Amino acid sequence: MSNAYYDQNMAATMVPPAAHLPDVLPTERLTATGMPVAAVRGDLRRVDDLRNVGSVVLCWAQAALIVGAAVWIAHPLGYLAAAIAMGATFARFAILAHEAAHKLLFSNKAWNDRVGRWLLAYPAFVPLDAYRRSHFAHHKEEFGPNEPDMGLYVGYPISRASFRRKLLRDAVGISGWKNLKPLLTALTKPTSRPLATRILGTQLVLLGAATAAGRPELYLGLWLLPWMTSWRVVNRLRAVAEHGGMEHSTDRRRTTHHVRQSWLARATIVPFNTGWHLAHHVDTGVPWRNLPAMHHELVAARWVTPDLEHPSYRALWRALAAGA
Numbered sequence: 001m002s003n004a005y006y007d008q009n010m011a012a013t014m015v016p017p018a019a020h021l022p023d024v025l026p027t028e029r030l031t032a033t034g035m036p037v038a039a040v041r042g043d044l045r046r047v048d049d050l051r052n053v054g055s056v057v058l059c060w061a062q063a064a065l066i067v068g069a070a071v072w073i074a075h076p077l078g079y080l081a082a083a084i085a086m087g088a089t090f091a092r093f094a095i096l097a098h099e100a101a102h103k104l105l106f107s108n109k110a111w112n113d114r115v116g117r118w119l120l121a122y123p124a125f126v127p128l129d130a131y132r133r134s135h136f137a138h139h140k141e142e143f144g145p146n147e148p149d150m151g152l153y154v155g156y157p158i159s160r161a162s163f164r165r166k167l168l169r170d171a172v173g174i175s176g177w178k179n180l181k182p183l184l185t186a187l188t189k190p191t192s193r194p195l196a197t198r199i200l201g202t203q204l205v206l207l208g209a210a211t212a213a214g215r216p217e218l219y220l221g222l223w224l225l226p227w228m229t230s231w232r233v234v235n236r237l238r239a240v241a242e243h244g245g246m247e248h249s250t251d252r253r254r255t256t257h258h259v260r261q262s263w264l265a266r267a268t269i270v271p272f273n274t275g276w277h278l279a280h281h282v283d284t285g286v287p288w289r290n291l292p293a294m295h296h297e298l299v300a301a302r303w304v305t306p307d308l309e310h311p312s313y314r315a316l317w318r319a320l321a322a323g324a
Contacts, residue, residue, distance in 0.1 A: 012324075013245065014245030016253060021251060024301055025301065034298060034303060040297070051289070055096060056105075059092045059093050059096060062089050063089050066086055087232075090227055090234070095270075095271055095272045095288070098274075099116075101121075116128050117129075117198075124227070125227060149243075154245075157319060162323075163317075167233055171229055173225075173232075179228075187200070203224075206223060234269050238270060241270075241313055242257060244257070245320060252281045253308060257316060258276075258308050259310045261276070269313065273288045273291040276292055279291045280294075
C-alpha cells in the first residue's frame with residue numbers, strides 16, 4: 001500500500017480515505033465501535049498477574065544489564081552505546097507505567113498503583129496519577145479539545161527538515177529539559193510539592209545506589225542523560241507512529257495508525273505489544289498481552305484491512321516526513 005494518502009487537492013494526508021474504512025460493524029463478536037461483546041470480552045480482558053511481575057523485573061534487569069555491560073567494557077563508545085540503549089529501556093518503564101495507569105498491570109488495584117508508581121513511573125520521572133488523568137482525556141476524545149498531546153500529533157506530514165529538527169532537539173536534551181523543568185518548578189508549589197518530592201526522592205535513591213557502588217556518574221550518564229536524550233527520540237518516534245497526522249473522529253481508524261510489527265521494533269520503540277495501538281484505542285480495557293488477539297478480532301471482522309496497515313515504522317516515518 002501507499003505510505004501516505006492524498007486529499008481532493010492532492011495534498012498529502014495521513015488520514016485514510018473512506019474507501020479504506022469498510023462499514024462492517026457490529027458483528028456477532030464486536031459491537032458497533034469495535035469493542036468485543038460480553039461473551040468475548042472476558043478472555044480478552046484477563047490480567048496475567050504472575051507474568052506481569054516478571055515483566056516488571058525484566059525492566060530493571062535490562063537496565064542493570066546495560067549499565068553493567070558499559071562498566072565492564074569501560075570504553076567511551078561502550079558508554080555511548082549504553083546511553084542510546086537506555087532510551088529503549090525507558091520505553092519499557094513507560095509502557096508498563098501506562099499499563100498501570102489503565103489499571104491493567106495487576107488485578108489488585110492497590111498493588112497495581114504501588115508498583116506502577118514506585119517501580120515504574122517515578123523512576124522514569126512520571127507522576128502516575130496526573131498522567132492517568134491526562135491520558136484518560138486522550139482516550140476519551142483523541143484530537144478533541146482536551147487532548148493533552150496535541151503538539152506531538154498535529155501538522156503531519158511535515159517536511160523532512162522539520163522532522164529532523166524535532167528529533168535533533170530531542171537528541172540534544174532540549175525536549176528533555178522542557179519535561180524536567182516543570183518537575184523542578186513543582187517543588188516550589190504547595191499543591192504539587194508532595195508528588196514532585198516523591199519522584200525526586202526516587203531519583204535520589206537511584207543516585208544513592210550508584211554512589212554506594214562508587215560510581216555516582218553512572219546515574220548522571222546512564223539514567224538522567226538518556227532520559228533527557230535518547231528516550232525523547234524514542235518517545236517521539238513512537239508517538240507520531242501512533243497518531244501523527246490523524247484527526248478527530250469517533251472512528252478510531254481515523255485517529256490511530258496501525259503498523260506491521262517486527263521483532264526489532266518490539267524490542268526497541270514499541271515493547272509490551274504497544275505497537276498494536278489501534279486495538280488498544282478500540283478497547284482500553286484489554287491488557288497488553290491480549291492486544292494481538294484483540295487486533296485479530298478486528299481483522300477477522302474485516303474492520304481492519306490490509307489497506308490500513310503501514311508496512312513498517314520506517315515507511316510510516318518517511319510518510320510523516322513527506323510534507324512540503
